Amino acid sequence: MAMTLDTIAAPKPDTIATPAPSGRLRRYARPALGLLLPVGLALGWEIAVGLGWSNGRLVPPPSKLFATIVELARSGELTRHIVATLSRVFAGFGLGVVAGTLLGAVSGYWGLARQLLDPTVQALRAIPSIAWVPLFILWLGIFETSKIALIAVGVFFPVYLGVMGAILSVDRKIVEVGRTFRLSGPAMIRRILLPAVLPAYVVSLRVGLGLGWMFVVAAEFMGASEGLGYLLIDGQQLGKPAQILAAIAIFAILGKTTDWLIEIATAPLLRWQDAFGRQGGAT
Amino acid sequence: MLALDRIGKVYPNGVNALERFSADIRLGEIVAIIGGSGCGKSTLLRAIAGLDRATTGTVTLDDIKVTAPHAKIGIIFQEPRLLPWLSVADNIGFGLSDLPANIRREKVAAALARVGLSDKAGAWPRELSGGQAQRVAIARALVPQPEVLLLDEPFSALDAFTRRDLQDHLLDLWADTRPTLLLVTHDVDEAVVLADRVLVMRPRPGRLFEEIKINLARPRDRASPHFDNFKRRVLTALDRSLDRGVPDADAKSTTGEAMWW
Ligand SMILES: Nc1ncnc2c1ncn2[C@@H]1O[C@H](COP(=O)(O)OP(=O)(O)O)[C@@H](O)[C@H]1O
Numbered sequence: 386m387a388m389t390l391d392t393i394a395a396p397k398p399d400t401i402a403t404p405a406p407s408g409r410l411r412r413y414a415r416p417a418l419g420l421l422l423p424v425g426l427a428l429g430w431e432i433a434v435g436l437g438w439s440n441g442r443l444v445p446p447p448s449k450l451f452a453t454i455v456e457l458a459r460s461g462e463l464t465r466h467i468v469a470t471l472s473r474v475f476a477g478f479g480l481g482v483v484a485g486t487l488l489g490a491v492s493g494y495w496g497l498a499r500q501l502l503d504p505t506v507q508a509l510r511a512i513p514s515i516a517w518v519p520l521f522i523l524w525l526g527i528f529e530t531s532k533i534a535l536i537a538v539g540v541f542f543p544v545y546l547g548v549m550g551a552i553l554s555v556d557r558k559i560v561e562v563g564r565t566f567r568l569s570g571p572a573m574i575r576r577i578l579l580p581a582v583l584p585a586y587v588v589s590l591r592v593g594l595g596l597g598w599m600f601v602v603a604a605e606f607m608g609a610s611e612g613l614g615y616l617l618i619d620g621q622q623l624g625k626p627a628q629i630l631a632a633i634a635i636f637a638i639l640g641k642t643t644d645w646l647i648e649i650a651t652a653p654l655l656r657w658q659d660a661f662g663r664q665g666g667a668t
Numbered sequence: 669m670l671a672l673d674r675i676g677k678v679y680p681n682g683v684n685a686l687e688r689f690s691a692d693i694r695l696g697e698i699v700a701i702i703g704g705s706g707c708g709k710s711t712l713l714r715a716i717a718g719l720d721r722a723t724t725g726t727v728t729l730d731d732i733k734v735t736a737p738h739a740k741i742g743i744i745f746q747e748p749r750l751l752p753w754l755s756v757a758d759n760i761g762f763g764l765s766d767l768p769a770n771i772r773r774e775k776v777a778a779a780l781a782r783v784g785l786s787d788k789a790g791a792w793p794r795e796l797s798g799g800q801a802q803r804v805a806i807a808r809a810l811v812p813q814p815e816v817l818l819l820d821e822p823f824s825a826l827d828a829f830t831r832r833d834l835q836d837h838l839l840d841l842w843a844d845t846r847p848t849l850l851l852v853t854h855d856v857d858e859a860v861v862l863a864d865r866v867l868v869m870r871p872r873p874g875r876l877f878e879e880i881k882i883n884l885a886r887p888r889d890r891a892s893p894h895f896d897n898f899k900r901r902v903l904t905a906l907d908r909s910l911d912r913g914v915p916d917a918d919a920k921s922t923t924g925e926a927m928w929w
């Protein structure tokens with residue numbers, strides 16, 4: 386929270402007025418650019434409600450939202466819900482990533498395994514994951530296990546596909562370099578295949594995490610006594626739109642933060658990449 | 669000695685890419701292989717490198733049959749094929765992972781200096797020009813000190829000026845340890861400036877067509893009449909190699925010289 390406020394406050398006057406060194410401009414102006422739209426909208430709405438153009442009952446203004454969050458935080462409720470949701474996402478994400486990585490790697494590396502495994506996995510992928518919910522509840526009960534299983538299923542597929550696709554598309558020419566230096570199987574994996582698939586793997590982790598956040602809501606809708614998804618349902622049943630919006634805002638913050646954590650954790654491993662996006666794309 | 673004995677290759681799709689190719693190549697000799705596109709030059713080199721299996725015939729290096737990549741045989745491709753996630757120095761040291769780190773570092777530093785890229789040791793491959801990248805590839809192949817170095821059109825993607833520069837450079841590096849060089853090219857100049865012997869191939873199926881010895885002392889002067897003379901002989905052989913059904917060298921158009929490839 387403090388950080389976002391800093392970044393809003395810092396850049397406004399001086400980056401525009403003084404032609405600062407471009408490094409500094411890049412560090413502050415980029416995030417500021419991204420904040421322009423949401424902050425502008427929030428301010429606009431706040432003013433609209435403040436001036437009485439709208440009563441803000443169904444769409445409460447940011448100040449009301451903020452007050453709700455503070456209130457939840459003060460009672461300790463907020464932490465409990467966040468911890469519940471985060472631990473579900475982490476457990477499901479962890480399981481999904483491990484399974485997806487293992488099966489994806491096996492399918493990508495061994496043609497025979499791919500022929501055996503891939504058709505089944507693809508068929509399962511065609512099932513909307515939510516369709517598993519009743520079965521999971523029957524099998525695993527209404528509590529944590531079924532929720533985590535659902536999230537894991539959601540995370541599994543993009544990771545599986547990402548890993549398998551990345552291995553299959555490793556450049557044959559680079560593999561030949563490994564062969565001419567007579568790398569053994571494990572050395573080939575460690576020195577050629579792993580680094581080659583890493584960029585695509587990171588992307589699949591991020592997609593998987595996004596799906597993990599999506600499915601945690603679905604999981605918490607199917608009956609939970611705590612968690613951000615519970616806050617959503619509770620807010621709906623008791624007619625508290627501010628609580629719903631507060632939960633949504635926290636989802637946004639948590640989702641973005643966890644995604645960003647993956648990004649910075651893997652950035653040192655991907656410095657070598659020579660991609661369009663690294664230069665900030667077309668300006 | 670590298671002995672190629674009646675090497676033939678039929679690809680699974682039925683293409684007869686190479687037939688009964690035989691040659692004996694002395695240690696330290698520089699042999700250029702030249703021929704039209706699709707006459708099996710890459711096929712031959714990949715068989716020698718052990719990357720592909722020949723359908724018939726054998727490759728032997730110092731009486732040992734080669735069927736898989738061999739420690740004493742290095743290969744350089746048309747593209748540098750550097751590993752993008754390794755620095756220039758780590759790329760050069762890629763084949764030295766068995767050595768202790770300090771010896772590896774020394775060898776890599778020496779090789780970097782030798783190809784004139786000491787200042788690029790820590791750079792990423794993407795930061796190199798085409799010529800620099802190919803120099804790194806040459807250093808990477810030479811640093812484990814192979815007995816035979818195979819080069820498959822190594823300079824054909826470079827501009828004429830850089831190409832010349834790298835040809836001279838290659839000769840320089842060759843003089844250090846004098847490995848056998850087997851160089852595929854479609855540049856007659858390159859063949860004559862580098863090779864002790866030029867093997868001309870003919871297509872469909874790929875076969876050895878003619879062998880021309882280049883008896884010129886090094887360093888070779890590209891402008892000398894002798895040089896021109898050898899160039900002409902190679903070009904003539906190339907022309908004939910493509911004139912299927914007309915095996916004699918008499919009737920011949922001058923346009924063919926420029927159009928052979
Ligand atoms: N992997 C392959 N599968 C089938 N045919 C191939 C393959 N590689 C090369 N060929 C065929 O073999 C012939 C010789 O190819 P190649 O050795 O690459 O020729 P060069 O290097 O002399 O241009 C060509 O007709 C080509 O189409």
Ligand SMILES: [Mg+2]
Nearest residue numbers: 709710711820
């Ligand atoms: Mg070729």
